[in-house]
């Protein structure tokens with residue numbers, strides 16, 4: 001089982017990218033689980049196409065422990081197993097602590113043993129602002145962290161912070177930095193700026209995605225690019241990225 | 254009212270289970286908690302506190318350290334205390350505040366271990382689970398980390414697992430159990446964890462069989478079984494009639510390598526209105542003794558949560574009830590109840606009540622009335638009651 005956590009600035013394209021990667025790997029016959037770790041609970045919609053699904057935290061809140069693993073896991077495109085951690089009412093409670101509770105509940109209910117996914121993606125909200133958001137990179141969770149960024153300064157700044165968190169945790173047996181995914185916004189000197197970041201944090205760019213209208217067109221259909229436009233150039237980019245990320249984890253697909 | 258206790262007491266928490274289990278082993282236990290009243294970890298639940306020393310500390314977590322995630326302060330303080338006091342190991346355990354802000358104590362322990370160069374365990378306790386969870390995890394972690402993995406099995410050698418004052422007080426119960434074993438020709442390698450040293454426990458793999466005398470010892474027994482292939486017997490020696498069953502099972506287990514639950518053939522009688530309320534293993538053992546003597550096996554209302562291993566130990570007729578209302582309901586038709594005196598007010602007014610105080614529930618209140626388990630005579634105990 002390969003477990004990967006994807007971090008990056010809000011709105012940078014984490015959920016879109018992860019969902020397409022999940023779809024690409026599922027097309028190759030791998031069992032993929034995607035866990036949205038964002039109180040917005042909008043990580044997996046383009047895979048399962050449902051209006052809404054129960055989040056783990058909603059289930060815990062409403063039914064305590066009186067629910068099954070299957071209530072949390074929703075099968076989507078090509079059998080991708082979709083989970084949304086969920087979170088508290090905006091402006092209240094503690095979202096970070098919510099992520100911890102949700103991931104613990106998922107493990108407690110035997111999600112990894114029961115479904116035996118080949119690949120697990122944790123799609124984690126924005127910056128690592130508190131202990132809860134480092135949960136997916138803790139011991140027993142992700143093995144590797146990939147950071148998505150564009151050449152925009154804010155995105156690069158967030159990426160550097162995430163890399164620093166990973167570095168600070170190096171004595172703790174947490175996930176290691178797998179690399180950077182460049183999701184282009186077509187800003188000036190984009191490639192150079194992200195190259196420089198990679199150098200600064202002792203990492204590398206494992207893949208590059210173009211800014212593409214196809215992505216938005218697919219989003220309007222509430223689908224991944226792989227499902228909506230399987231023969232498009234963008235679908236090819238996601239497939240290539242999936243191959244490269246797996247290669248980083250020592251797996252040829 | 255659900256999840257509320259308006260009349261009865263609560264059990265010692267997981268945090269304290271860690272302290273209790275590790276108390277005698279020469280380590281340093283640090284509760285990561287705000288400073289203030291430390292006696293919750295020491296005097297209230299720890300009868301050994303006045304007679305023997307142990308390094309139990311509170312980290313003195315402040316509001317700002319919690320907010321800022323300043324784990325370095327905890328690390329630095331622990332490391333400087335280690336240099337000064339030279340404990341054999343360190344255990345750090347969580348409490349509600351670090352648990353709420355997601356402090357990863359297992360990871361902090363890993364960092365301390367690397368820096369200070371001694372074994373350091375981190376426990377994700379939160380003060381909201383029962384002592385069973387903390388104590389059984391503490392013993393099991395000790396087994397995982399500090400037992401000699403090359404130990405060679407010896408004939409007629411045994412470990413006693415699950416001995417803490419929380420279940421057995423300090424009235425000689427544990428010593429009597431050990432004496433019973435010795436008198437039957439068993440050599441005791443280690444008693445987890447009362448009256449044995451860290452070195453004794455490290456030799457756990459030498460035992461031919463393990464005896465689990467409370468729920469606290471189950472997880473360790475399962476671990477030792479997986480690691481050394483040592484079979485285990487579950488049962489708390491009490492009345493002679495049941496103690497003999499336990500001793501016989503120990504021999505059988507040594508011979509065929511199969512684990513056994515000494516009371517498993519004594520299913521609670523469907524019709525009975527006799528109940529024992531409390532911890533699973535000691536209660537089921539007592540129920541078995543009563544069953545052997547009277548032909549009627551009381552039902553057990555197991556009142557402690559959080560140990561998945563326990564499900565294999567309870568009888569089908571038993572009840573798992575944690576909350577006041579549930580416990581009340583489970584024993585609502587009771588004729589006779591054996592339980593800690595603090596349960597009396599929620600039991601049917603006309604039932605006959607036999608007090609069996611439990612340190613983890615009523616602390617020192619009835620300590621002088623806690624019996625030496627091996628001296629229990631169930632006929633005397635039930636005495637005037639016709640069953």
Ligand SMILES: Nc1ncnc2c1ncn2[C@@H]1O[C@H](COP(=O)(O)OP(=O)(O)O)[C@@H](O)[C@H]1O
Pocket residue numbers: 008009010011012013014015016017183184209210211212213215216219
């Ligand atoms: N490569 C891309 N080309 C064009 N639009 C993109 C691309 N990647 C992401 N987007 C768009 O960016 C927006 C934010 O993406 P999303 O995946 O929700 O971000 P995040 O999960 O990081 O908050 C979405 O509208 C998405 O369609």
Ligand SMILES: [Mg+2]
Pocket residue numbers: 014015016038042043123
């Ligand atoms: Mg998202």
